[in-house]
Amino acid sequence: MTASSQSLEGLVEALGGRGRFQIMIHMLAAYTYVVLVFHHVIMAFHGTPVPHSCVPEQDIGSSPYNSSNNTTHFKYNNDIVVNATHSKCNATLYFEDGLSSNVKCQSRGQWTYKPLYNEKNIVSQYDLVCSDEYLANLATTIYFSGVMLGGLVFGDLADRFGRLPTMLFTLYASTVLGIVIAFSVNYVMFVVLRFIDGILMQGLQISAYTLIMELYVAKHRPFAGAVTECFFGSSIMLLAGLAFALRDWRHLQILISLFGVLAVFYPWFVPESLRWLIMKGKLDKAEIVAKRICKINKVPFPTQCWGEINGGTGKIEVSNKTKGYNLTDMFRTGEMRKRSLILFYIWLSISTCYYGLTFKMSSFQGNRYLNFFIGGAVETIAYALSLPIMRKFGRKKPLLVCSLIAAVTCCAAGFISDYTTGLNDLTTALAITGRCAVACLFAIIFVYTSEIYPTVIRNIGMGACCFWARGGGVLAPQINQWTKSLWNVDAIIIFGFMSLLGGLLLFPLPETHNKKLLDSLGEVELTSSDSGYSDNQPYKETYGVTTNEEDVQIERL
Structure with missing residues (x-):
């Protein structure tokens, strides 16, 4: 027989529904987000700029020289240096013969x-300053390039081999790789390993989020999504404390990697996704x-529902009404082209603003560790509030308001930083407020996008939007790096205007x-004339939507 999504949902x-088993496995799977967040944003501490001075006379090729009056000077290129003045990238050396020379480190x-x-950190470890200053932000861009590639690689692997094996492999492999990263002997080794880490x-x-979403029926997925997002923000708070306690990047890298060891018991406690087992016809394991x-939730085994799934044959045939659709169908009609192009930019802008503000947080006035902690706290609050906000005000209005808040606060923070003095605390407060708004945008846009695409291309649309969001992690470090030097504009102003355009x-x-x-695509065209849906049939709110035609999972970026 055919196993439809209705029978799976019924089972x-x-x-x-949302019983003890679902909550327990949800918490265990969501714990992997702690590891994920650590690896995603650790460069906020590993790559923080460090105050420095160019002191060429202390170069390994120089040597101390005791003069006749017992004053220790230095020989530099066989000339005796008696005095020097230093800046970040240059030094003026004054020699014994009265001459001087401007030297670039x-x-x-x-x-x-x-x-x-x-x-x-790696800045002082590998001398990522002056002409090599850009390399710290480049390391972050390379990491998120790996993240983009990982989405293409592991999305298919998680469908083919299962959610649990994919989650465990990437978790344990990243634990080992993270420790190896701590022993990187040079910059090239560091970025290559981090690129691989991004893939993992x-x-x-993908695997952890999908496993979580497949635990629940549609009506409980808003709850599941909000709780999982809160793990994201709270992990940032935890990382701030760990970075404050361990000031050596190698020690910190080892510690965040060891968090994966705490999941060593998962193979014995966390089962494979029931939905995946059924969809793959592995009914013995699914049973x-x-x-x-049933045992953990203390409910009777649903014999009737199971019979609808199994059909007494031990085999399962999965209907797929979306077969034959691909990326080109997102642009097949005028309305779909409009929606897709707008959503691509909105996802890119939200992700760019989020990661740009996150990595820039340590450079604001005040204690960088406290700023980072506060940023994680307000982000957690934003995720928690997003669910009741969506229920009361819908999707579009909160997106518009949050985009406007992010735009105003980011632009104000940038202009205050560039054109005033003595208002550094206000700049920091505005930036944190902007980050809170962007976090709320991130939570809402997942739901909105999954609802705006028709069933036949919903998975395809979500995947394409997520790809553009990953591009934000690639782009944000470069905006932070180059806007000030090229255009003398604070990067946070760019983030503000990107958010404003996204809102418009x-x-x-x-x-x-x-x-x-x-x-269907035809329904989208028929209902586009008034920019709304003509069918007011009651709608069950979903997060990562389940419809009569297909199960849709989306992953947090």
């Missing part, structure tokens, strides 16, 4: 560092998992709250 509901060992918090992290994210769920582009899009989900 999951009969197994307890270019090789290892020619800089001295005066870290504000006595920290050691996206695989972890074992279902009976375990929302106007042609429809509200989807309490509207029937559309199924």
Whole structure:
């Protein structure tokens, strides 16, 4: 027989809906987000700029020289240096013969560092200053390039081999790789390993989030999504504390990697996704998992629902009404082209603003560790509030308001930083407020996008939007790096204008709250004239939507 999404939903509901088993496995799978967040944003501490001075006379090629009056000077290129003045990248050396020379530091060992918090990171470790200053942000861009690639690689692997094996492999592999990263002997080794780490992290994210979403029926997925997002923000708070306690980047890297060891018992406690087992026809294993769920949730085994799935044949045939659709169908009609192009930019802008503000947080006035902690706290609050906000005000209005808040606060923070003095605390407060608004945008846009695409291309549309969001992680470090030097503009102003444009582009899009989900491309065109849905049939709110035609999972980026 054919196993439709209705029968799968009915089975999951009969197994307890949001019972003890679902909550337990949800918490275990969501714990992987702690590891994920650590690896995603650790460069906020590993790559923080360090105050430095060019001191070429202390180069390894120089040597101390005791003069006749017992004053220790230095020989530099066989000339005796009696005095020197230093800047970040240059030094003026005064020689014994009365001449002077302006020297530019270019090789290892020619800089001295005066870290504000006595920290050691890759900037001072690999001399990523002056002409090599861009390399710190480039390392972040390379990492998120790996994240983009990981989405292409592990999305298919998680569908082919299962959610649990993919999650465990990427979690344990990243644990080992993270420790190896701490022993990188040079910059090239560091960025190559981090690139691979990015690939693994996206695989972890896809598999863990999908496993969580497949635990629940549609009506419980808003709850599941909000709780999982809160793990993201709270992990940032935890990382701030760990970075404050361990000021050496190698020690910190080892510690965040060891968090994966705490999941060593997962193979014995976390089962494979029941939905995946059924969809792959592994009904014997699925029945074992279902009976375990019943035992923990203290509910009877749903014999009737299981019979609808199994059909007494031991085989399963999965209907797929979206077969034959691909990326080109997102642009097949005028309305779909409009929606897709607008959503691509909105996802890119939200992600760019989020990661740009996150990595820039440590450079604001005040204690960088406290700023980072506060940023994580307000982000957690934003995720928690996003669910009741969507229920009361819908999707489009909160997106517009949050975009406007992010635009105003970011632009104000940038202009105050560039054109005033003595208002550094206000700049920091505005930036944190902007980050809170962007976090709320991130939570809402997932739901909105999954509702605005018709059923036949919903998975395809979500995947394409997520790809553009990953591009934000690639782009944000480069905006932070180059806007000030090229245009003398604070990067946060760019983030503000990107958010403003994203908000303005929302106007042609429809509200989807309490509207029937559309199924076909034709329905989208028919209901586009008034930028709304004509069918007011009651709609069950979903997060990562489940409809009569297909199960849709989306992953947090």
